[in-house]
Structures are given as structure tokens and as C-alpha cells.
Amino acid sequence: MTAAKRLIRELQSALGRRWVLHAPEDLLVYEYDATIDRALPQAVVLPESAQQVAQAVRIARRYGLPVTARGAGTGLSGGALACEGGVVIVMTRMNRVIKIDAENQLAVVEPGVINLDISKAAAPYGLYYAPDPSSQKACTIGGNIAENAGGPHCLRYGTTTNHVLALEIVTADGEIAEISATQAGYDLTGVLVGSEGTLAIVTKATLRLLHKPEATITLLAIFDRVSEASETVSAIISAGILPAALEMIDKNTMDAVEEFAHCGYPPDAGAVLLIEVEGLSEEAEEQANEVRSICEKFGVRELRTGTDPAERERLWAGRKSALGALGRKAPSYYILDGVVPRTKLPSVLAEVYQACDRFGFAVANVFHAGDGNLHPNVLFDERVPGATARVLELGEEIMRLCVEAGGSISGEHGVGFEKRSYMSWIFSEDDLEVMARLKAAFGAGDGFNPGKVFPTSKGCGEVSSHMRAAIAKAGPGAYV
Amino acid sequence: MPGGPIHQSAFGSEADLSRCVHCGLCLQHCPTYLETGLETESPRGRLHLIRALSEGRIDLAGNTMGHLDMCLQCRNCEAVCPSGVPYGRIMEHARAAVIESRRAPVPWRLRSLFLREVIARPGRLRALAAALRFYRRSGLRALAESIPLLRDRALLAPSIAGRPFTGTGVLARPKGEPVARVALLTGCIMPLAYGRVHRATVRVLAANGCEVIAPVDQSCCGALQAHNGDRQTAQALARRNIDAFLEDGCDFVVVNSAGCGAAMKEYGELLSQDAVYSERARVLAARVKDIHEFLLELPFRPPTGRLEASVTFQDPCHLAHAQRIREAPRRILQSIPGVQFVEMEHADRCCGSAGVYSFTQPQMSLQLLQRRIDEVRASGAAVVATANPGCMAQIEAGLRRNRLPVRVGHVIELLDAAYRAEHR
């Protein structure tokens, strides 16, 4: 029997035949995530318990094969791809909400639970899980933890890392361990959240739940110029107001959205801000008034308010269909994800527009303005010869703009495979060495999710250019 | 390789396939993915497999056909896809390519044969219905359902009861000037299995001021054949219907079976390559209306007769996802005095009937059925309303299996009952 056959045999006896995939046609559908990278694993397993995860890890390690965890495969940085082959461990069957502890406001869940399902399970207790990536109807909590996922409402409540209390993990040696943010000693959960599956596999998570606010008020503010809108953003934050969400849509995006969702954006407006405040009824009302007066100070031309869920949903409609609507403007777009200090927003935005002009591409900006998380979407046509290469060059330049302004190369989509070559822009050799040691300390070496995060690894599978990763074709409703 | 690559064009346009950006937003809406957690049983996975087939990266051997066959063609994925991937069309073309490759497995070929030679042939279908009626009346069904080994398959055999519907020509004429002249699609299964639904439909249309006719030369709509890869038969049936309905010069073609309505609205697409019929197909398709949307576009007359019952609605997939009609049937139910309308959870998720799926994939079909029945039970409703003969039969089977005292009816039957109660 060949080694490959023995591997499958062993995995089968640990997990059951049905949950070990090895036929070429079955492996094929695990070669992608939401990027356009591809990499084929040798085997895919779908465990139903931490014990099975541990067994699969041990077996893979015995055969010298790398292991890559996978949630729903909605990642935007190629994180779930088996870049160097090996075994992919899919967490979709481990999707139980184990318990909702209303008294202590926490949820204990398996890693394959869908983000939104946690809030659904908590709803009867008046609780919810705050981090809300736009993919929340599809992505798993395991993937969120690995990518430290964020969303519009993370401005006030923080990203995933602020909501993880404890984890059960399987280490690279195939040991099951419990770590907690509150126990004495190192805060290892903080290290694990955002580690993109390179340190350990999460098999259970204890998450913080929040009380649903008594009142939520959504404001939509229309400005003549982007600069006015970005200054308003800075002013709101410096006034000490912390909105639940603070999102910006620029002119190009508005044009596309208007055609599609008919939001009533004036054709000559320059930018729209969506500002959501929440809290006790009075407190929310007070904050909304403060926000209104700041908007007025910066020359807002129109303000709309929504208080009930239907009105609020209407105000959000433009934002939510933004990326999808961009599909009407060009057959492809390249979603960038960078962070800049809020005070630099106006100047960096201006530079982004200039850079795109210089390269001759239209750009649409729709992003989490409140925390300086930019998502410039460069519109282009993949079929035009040379266009992709130029877009990639432009993307690199925009990332440099962010870094030079004192920002970073990823707000929420992760470094993964797409942006690992930029790591050296923000981290020194020493920094990277520390990270590598951390990885070694977890015993992970190259065994877990190789080819991700670190700039030194080999390239992924059949991909011609690592940067092709985040080039996605637009569609109505895709939303970042 | 045993299958050999299938020529790309057979799978529909590259443009259709390349619209999928792998975002995964459809996954949590796919019943078979939700049951298995397997990407191979997901919309995104199936699209990827179809693409790989068309590129010759894999062949029809191994598990591929099983994955294509496990798809319900419920089109839930299509309804939620932000990129507008035309999943239904892609899967129809893919199955057609499999059949045309002549490498289709025996069950696929038998299914095609049955749909072409029995379902699309009224005489043979009537004979089958008679046999099934005997099967039920003679107590054979009760016997089969009591034998554990046979139980589940026996359960899913369609229940043929009541008087068939045989009307043709002018079926109803209102007293005054009609508000519209409509033609009713009688279809293949509905008149035999649920003749009473057609009779109710005719009365409801008349009560709303319509003249109703049933062109005598019409045929089965071709949906089942198209879904299972026999586009040729589907096209032949579509041409017959186009002739029959355009001949009669009606304003609208009204359809009370969700699957047929969806298929007929897509005639333009089915015959887009047909030199003679493509234009006429589009003309007819534009006249096709689902009964619920049609009623609400008229000045709809809400009933005054009462019907005391708690009612839930199970969306037929080809109404909610293919035709995107969700509100109309609910509004009609809510217009009935005395009806307490309750939403069941996952009302728009497939019940597992899915054309002939309950025969080809009985296990998955029953698994999905059981979920829906549990949700019906949880809703506390005494009546499940729906709008497609397959869904009616499937839910009836599930209720029998669970010995649940809940009744099943078409929305239009309930409306008809309320109109009739006005005269009491």
C-alpha cells in the first residue's frame, strides 16, 4: 500500500469513511476560498469533535503533511487554502451552540457556528454577539477568530479579539488545550485571535455577549465633498462620541448604488456618511443631536434619520449593496483593505484618488471610516491585457500610502497569502523573528497553514501572482 | 478517461459560470449543504464542478454525477446570490450535457424516459394515475406503509384521490363584462392528483370577474423534463403550449402550480435558439402569471366569508426562489376573515419534493421533509397552505408519517372556501 493510501485509511478509521474526502472531484471544491487563488489538498476531513481534530492533526503530522483549518471559505486572503498541499480540516460539522449563559452574558460555541447564528441563539435572552462582518450570514466563528474579523459595529465594540474569553485549541502536536483571557499568566487568547490558523486550531470558543441597546438611531448625512465628510468623521471622534458604526460611501460608489438601490442620493453629492448611535433612549437621542450639529458645522447638505428597524434598514440599504452595485461599473474589482490613522483620512483619501488617476483606473471607496479602515475598490476589466498587472501595482502603491501615513496593511481581511510580502514594510526583521519564534513556541513550525502571513514562505499552488488573490468580480450585494 | 471532456459550450456560457465569485453567501441557504456540511453538496461546489467538467479537469466518473444529482434545483442559492449567478439555468444545461454525452448512468436515463414517455403523454399518465388511485383505495398503500422496508418509498408515492379535472374550452364567464380573459394551464399532474385545486381556481377567477378558458391543445409545461436534462422534450412541449395559448388570444396565462409557472416564464430562454419560435416564446412568457400575483394585480376582491383556522404557508421553491413571489400568497391568506396566519420557521426551504427528487434521492428527500414537518409542528398551525402539487403531496406524506393531524391545502382552495362561505 502506498503512503497516500495508508494516510487515507488511517484518517478513515479515525473519522469514518464518509467524512474523509480524497477523490479528485471531491478535493477540487476545497481548492478555493472567496479569493481567486487555488490550491489542492491531498485529503479533506470533516471532524465532529476536538478529539477527531486532534487525531487528524497527529496523523497528518506523522506523514509529514501540513494541516490547514477551514471554516466556510469566505476568507479574502487565501487563508483556508492548502498552499503546500496536505490535509484540510473543515469545521462545518462542528456547528453547535453549546450553551448560552445569559446570567454571565456568554456563549460557548463550536468553531463551525455561523457568526449570525450566535446572535440568533442569544436573541431570546435580549443578548447578541457584536462583531458583524458583512459576511456574517456565511462565515464561521472559527474563521472570525483566525482573521480577527471586524465589521461596521466594531468601531464601538471592538473587533473579534475583544469578544473572545476562552478557547479550546488543538496544538500542532495534536494535544487539546484550554486557554483563557482571564486566567493568570499570559493572555494567550489575544495571541491566537488573528493568528490566521498558523498557531493552533480552535475547537471551542467562549464568547462575550452584549445586551441589545434600548435605542438605536441611524443618521445618513450627505456632503458635497469627501473632505467635509472625512473631517466630520475626525470631529465626531475627537468630540468623544463613540458611534456604534461610522461608515463612508464616496461618489463613485453612490453613483453605482443609486442605479441599483434607488436611495435618493443627489447626483452632485460628494460623499455619504452613515452614523449609528445607540444606548439608553435619552443617551442615544443626545448623541444623535451632537452628531447632527457636528455634521452641520462641516456643511452637511442633507440629514436623514431612522429610528425603527425598517427605516434604519432603508438607510443602510445603499451601504449594504455597495460592492454588489459596483459590479455595474466594471466587470472586475480589486478590494483593498488598509488602515490609516483617522486624522490622516482626508489626506490619504486624496492621495488614493490621485494614485488611481495616475494609473487611469476608477476607484470606489466604501469603508469603515470610524476606525480608519479603508476599502478602496479599484474597478477594472480583467480581460484587458496588462490591466491586472497594473491594478496590482496600484494596489501595492495604495498599501504603501497607508503604511507611510502610519497605518497598516490589513484592517480585517487578514494578511494570509495575499499580502504576506508587505509584512516587511511594517515589521522589522526582528519583529518577524519574534513572530516566527512565537509560532515555534506553539510547536506549529510549518505544520499549520504554511505559506501564510510570513513573507519567507513559498508561493501558493498554481497561482501566477500572489496578488491576484483579492481580485474579485463584483456582483450586486457583495459587501465588505 | 471514461467520460472524456464534454465540450465547454454544452455547459452554457462561460459568462454564466464565471459570474460566481466564490463568496460563499449562498451556502447557508442550500438545503443539501446544511444537511451535510459538505462543499461538494453546495451551490458554490457544484458550480465549480460544472466548470471543471467543462474544462475537462475532471470527468463524469467517480462522485461527480452524484453531487450534481443531489441538487434539488430549488434555486434558493440563485435567489440570494449577490452576483446574480443564474444557477437554475446552469444546472439545467449541465444535466443536459450529461444526458447528451450518452454516458449518463442508468437511473438518469430511466428518469428521462419516464418523464418523456409517461409524464408528457396524457393517456399513459392517466393510466398511471388510475393505478395509483387503485393502490390507495384498495388498501395496498396502507399495507406498504406498514411494512418497514417499504415504508419510506411507499410514503412518497403521490397520493391520487378525488375526481380528476377534465375541463376544456370556456370554463367560466362572469355576469358582466370580464375584467380579463385568462387561460388556465391545466398541466400534467395537477388535474389528476388535485383536480379540486383547478376547480377552486376557476371559481376564484370567476369571482374576481375573469373569463376562464382552458385551451384544448395545451400540454404538460416541460419543467420536469428540462430540470432533468431533456431539453429537447421540454422544447417540444413548450412549442405546443405556445401554439395552443397564443391561438386562443387570451390576455394572460394563469398558472396555479409554482413549478409550471416558473418554467413557462422561462420559455423565452428555453427557445432562444429556435428560429421559428424564439419571438413567440417571449410573447407567451410575458403573459404568464402565477395565480397569486395575478389576483393581487387585479382589483382583488377580499372574501367576506369566514374560515376559522390557524394557517401557515410553505413557500414552493419555484414560487419564492424562481419567480421571487413571496408576499402575494401570504397577503391572500391574511385577507381571509378568521384565518390566523402564523409563519413557520424556514418556510422557504425545500420540503424535498423537488419534482422527481423524492424518488431519485429518497433519503435526502425524507431528511428535508422531516425538518419541515418539525417546523410545521412547532408553528402550531392546523393547516399548511402551499401552491404546488409536488409540495402538497410531499407534505401530506410527511404529516401521515408523523401522524400529525394537520391539513394541507392550496392557497387558492382556502380562498375559494372563504368565497363559498359567503353564501351560507
Ligand SMILES: Cc1cc2nc3c(=O)[nH]c(=O)nc-3n(C[C@H](O)[C@H](O)[C@H](O)COP(=O)(O)OP(=O)(O)OC[C@H]3O[C@@H](n4cnc5c(N)ncnc54)[C@H](O)[C@@H]3O)c2cc1C
Ligand atoms: C462578501 C464578503 C464580505 C466580507 N466582509 C468582511 C467584513 O466586513 N469584515 C471582515 O473582517 N471580513 C470580511 N470578509 C472576509 C471573511 O468573511 C472573514 O475573514 C471571515 O472571518 C472568514 O471566515 P470563514 O469561516 O469563511 O473562514 P475561512 O475563509 O474558511 O478561513 C479563514 C482563515 O481562518 C482559519 N480558520 C478557520 N477556522 C479555523 C479554526 N477553527 N481554527 C483555526 N483557524 C481557523 C483558516 O485556516 C484561514 O486562515 C468578507 C468576505 C466576503 C466574501
Ligand code: SF4
Ligand atoms: S453562487 Fe453566488 S452567492 Fe454562491 S458563491 Fe457564487 S457568487 Fe457567491
Ligand code: SF4
Ligand atoms: S438549487 Fe438548491 S440544492 Fe441545488 S445548489 Fe442551489 S440551493 Fe442547493
